[in-house]
Amino acid sequence: METALADRPAAPSPVYAPRAADPALTRLRFLTCGSVDDGKSTLIGRLLHDAGLVPTDQLGTLHQDSRRYGTNGAALDFALLVDGLAAEREQGITIDVAYRYFATPRRAFIVADTPGHEQYTRNMATGASGAELAVILVDASKGILAQTRRHSFIAAILGIRHVVLAVNKMDLVGCDGAVFDTLENDYRDAVATLGFTSITAIPLSAREGDNVVQRSARMPWYHGPTLLDHLEQIDVVGDSPRGPGAFRLPVQWVNRPDARFRGYAGTIAAGIVRPGDAVRVLPGGRTSHVARIVTADGDLAEASAGQAITLTLTDEIDISRGDVICAVDDDVRTHDHIDALLLWTDDAPPRLADAYDIRLGTARASARISTVHHAVDIHSFTPHAVESLAANSIARVTLRLDRALPASPYTQDRELGGFILIDPLTHATVALGMVQPTEPEPARPAERRWRSFAKAVTWRITGSFDTFVLGWLITGRYDIAGGIAGAEMFTKIALFYLHERAWTSLSWGRVAPPSPPR
Amino acid sequence: MKPLSHLRLLEAESIHILRETLATCENPVLLYSIGKDSSVLLHLAQKAFHPARLPLPLLHVDTGWKFREMIAFRDRRAAEIGCDLIVHVNREGQAAGINPFDSGSRLHTDVMKTAALRQALDLHRFDAAIGGARRDEEKSRAKERIFSLRSAGHRWDPKNQRPEPWRRFNTRKRPGESFRVFPLSNWTEADVWDYVELEKIEVVPLYFAAKRPVVQRDGMLIMRDDERMALRPGEIVEHRNVRFRTLGCYPLTGAIESEATTLPQIIAEMRAARVSERQGRLIDHDGGGSMEQKKQEGYF
Incomplete structure (x- = not known):
């Protein structure tokens, strides 16, 4: 051969x-x-x-x-x-x-x-x-x-x-x-x-x-x-999803050898940090400044993504494993609802009523699959509706967490965007997940009828008072002014209500909410 | 922003794994076998938890047949670092007279290493044992996760390992179950030596060539480290310039002839070598899948 x-x-x-x-x-x-x-x-x-x-x-x-x-x-x-x-x-x-x-x-x-x-x-x-x-x-x-x-x-x-x-x-x-x-x-x-x-x-x-x-x-x-x-x-440099980006450190372990030292150890997920930098801690949002970047080889003047370091801050703040120390101008936020792509790895389908353990960054929480939006067909890569998830299928879901965690779309940050789900009963890793950009809040829903009616009534009281005053000023008579205003109150409540419902159902002239990025 | 070098990436990854173990396990221990990988692992652990004192004990499973220089090195390093060192010996095995010469390498390893490790982990109720094994050492190790789950009986189930994407480790376990954690998973032999040089890490002198008393046996050069090694008919003790590429029980570890007395010389010799590192380890040659089988039974 x-x-x-x-x-x-x-x-x-x-x-x-x-x-x-x-x-x-x-x-x-x-x-x-x-x-x-x-x-x-x-x-x-x-x-x-x-x-x-x-x-x-x-x-x-x-x-x-x-x-x-x-x-x-x-x-x-x-x-x-x-x-x-x-x-x-x-x-x-x-x-x-x-x-x-x-x-x-x-x-x-x-x-x-x-x-x-x-x-x-x-x-x-x-x-x-x-x-x-x-x-x-x-x-x-x-x-x-x-x-x-x-x-x-x-x-x-x-x-x-x-x-x-x-x-x-x-x-x-x-x-x-x-x-x-x-x-x-x-x-x-x-x-x-x-x-x-x-x-x-x-x-x-x-x-x-x-x-x-x-x-x-x-x-x-x-x-x-x-x-x-x-x-x-082949050149793969520059593939880093977020480029340098703003500084982010998911806290892995709090180093407290004695009462004098309190350091936050972790691997920098993104960006650069220097002593003196203003930082914010999520969840909570308290702010402080970096005091030292501690390593066994001496303090550093600067550290960047990928390095495993220990930070100390200028203020005493309660920070624990799972928190994220980030630059004050970083746009990362905490979320208790997460849209994600799941690769379901367990043989049994998910139990939609039960909570799973989520590990995201260094944080953990309890997560339920609140919605299965669709699965992705592996032949055409197009979405199709499903009731549940089979082994090795890929689906877009919404997870509801028992507490808000710092999260970021996976395409921008693998550390705060990639997670696993663990079955608390079997301890199996049942899914790999990738955080997707959160769907914006749905446009304010169309008004319910009672709200249109309430608006018609309050507007009518205002309008009828105006009609009464004008009628009295012009005619100089209380009874005529009161009669016009009294009759108008009822006819125009009905007219306003119908007018409002008609506009509610009409989309002409409305600005569409920004569509969610895929 | 300069990308981190290959070695610094490996270093950061290992530190991350060490911290993850300490943060998520209740009673972790660092397995210290005195070799170069253990020296690197110990160095990384000191870095990971700096400025704290090493927050976990070292465990050495002593078969009673390690090179004397290894034991001296172990005790000196532990004293210098000021960490807790637990030395465990399988007393039952010792009492039964298990030894590498009469019992054979397989039984000796089973009793004095594998069973001894299980005893020590159970005795101290360690739920995570951190070791310096690397995936490039051996084919079944190449298949192992960084956080590798063991049943209450210390068995490894290689066909049913948990997915381990990114740096997200599933550290859930039942009472009695434990983890073997491998921070050096992605290191190669070359990486270890380069890092030893870069960080000036002290290693046992047996890695450097010197005149040592050796005996030719079964195609290997075995160093006669003490009188317990009886000579077979026709065997003679020669003093040759040799060194060791890996270190284990002296009767089971083959020496290589070498003039390399400095780190750069060792590194040059390793790069030119055409045989793998573990070739000098008798216990790896107890049958095709022998490492996998030993690992399933609880061997590190």
Whole structure:
């Protein structure tokens, strides 16, 4: 099998891990996903092997394992490098996400190899949650399947902006460029609405090694990068959802070693902080100033997103785990109703009457699913009405919390926008959630009849008093003025009421409320 | 705003996990096995809770067969830091005469490490044991969550792990259940050594090459650390320049021949190595899924 690519250069010399301390070294976190048997684990195994990153003792084990469990005849089964659980090796499938770490002189990589079975979608989502790029595999001989769409959609809602469409098993379709072109076009059409920044399609064979690390001699019509080239070169900087943004620190732990020191420890979710900065604490909204940024390496003059620090403030304020310290001009607010996209990961449907534990940022509260607005169809990515949620379905819901928590749309802030729901009875993690921009308060509802009537009466009393005064001034007679005003009171109450109801039902000239952003 | 370097990102993530454990578990303990990963873990814990004194105890499960230099290093470091150190030995195993030579590596590990760890966690009612295991060490570890749930019997259920997106950890558990927490999950061997160099973290001298008494046995170089290691017929003790890439029980840990006596030399040697770190660990080779099986039974 290895000789199929005879004119390929000999196996590369080992690529050693670069100096991780090198400040120029960037890191890329990516995942492989797609349908069952599309070759995800094989691709990762092949990538590591061809880049010279598999230690010789592991290679020896791979030879043994390939003979015992291999699905590739006498040749090496690269999937066995990553499928680390006994059950996976016996069944030849991936059950849970495996993390692999490798580095080339250009970049350090963390790759999550995720399972393709729909049953294990929650594990795929776990692997996708921290990734910046998704390698979505399709089998060239099968084309785009339901799982290809589902995984693309999950990658998109989790905020992944870059996709590699790895068209695998090209050898099974005779390395035909037309098959590749059709598949690429199909895929681009299928995910056109998902908002990916880049989609790069690469024709390859993970089993044979074409276009993974080394250029394929069998597909001369392909002029794009190999998979490793692309992963080394793609620029994902600037994908940070909120840019620098205003400073936000979800408080993780209050450090009180003695009465003299009270520090608030946490990882900065966004922005930059400096001593002297004015800050606000949510919930509550009390304000103070940053006194010190404490670390074991000495106090800092400045700290930014991603750093784990401890803050002290100039005022004694009661702050506990789950509170958020933010810049005074930050727009984050607390919410006791949260609109969210849920990926339901439990086998049993939600119990809509019961409360779940929500973990959002470092805070926890009790949450009920008050409304299921719609589920998202994974074929068309369009909403459709549902009564409840099935396992692995994605739905837009409203949660009602037992207390207001600081929350922010997921697209702007992963820390205050990404949450899990936990079943308090089974302790299972039943859903992954992403906060959506809150629907604005519905436009003031049309008036009820009694309110129109009350307005008619008060207006009539005012109007009839005016009529009486005018009538008395003009005629000089109480009885005539009183008669006109008395009769008018009743006729015009009725007229005003009808007039008001007519206008209430008429939309002409009204300004529509701003429509909720999707 | 300069992006954080790869190492500083790893550091921040580990500190976050350590704080999360302390904030959400009632009685956490830091498993300290004296090796380089434990040294890094301890260093990160000191950073995470600074300026407080280390707010959790260290636990060392001592099999009685660790290198003498490891034990000396352990006691000195604990005294310097001023933290609580709990040393647990499986007395029943010891009384039954379990040892790596006569009982075999598998039984020795089962009784003196796995069962001993379960005993210690139960005895002190620890509900979270923080350890320095990394996903890059071994295939079944690559599958494990950062907060990994164990049943009341300390079993791991690898087929039914909780989703763990972002930094949101499900820390709910029933009485008796506990967590193994792995703050170094996303570190590699190279990251650990780079960080040791960057932060000037002290490690056991056994990692550096020196003349040591070794015996060739079963294709490995075993250091004869004390008289309990009886020589088999034909075996001779040689003094060779060796060092260790990982540290465990001395009869079960293979040395490598090396001239690397400084950190940069160790790092250069590791980068050029074509075999994995745990190759020198006999207990990993007790059968294909052996680490997974040991982990299911409660091994760290």
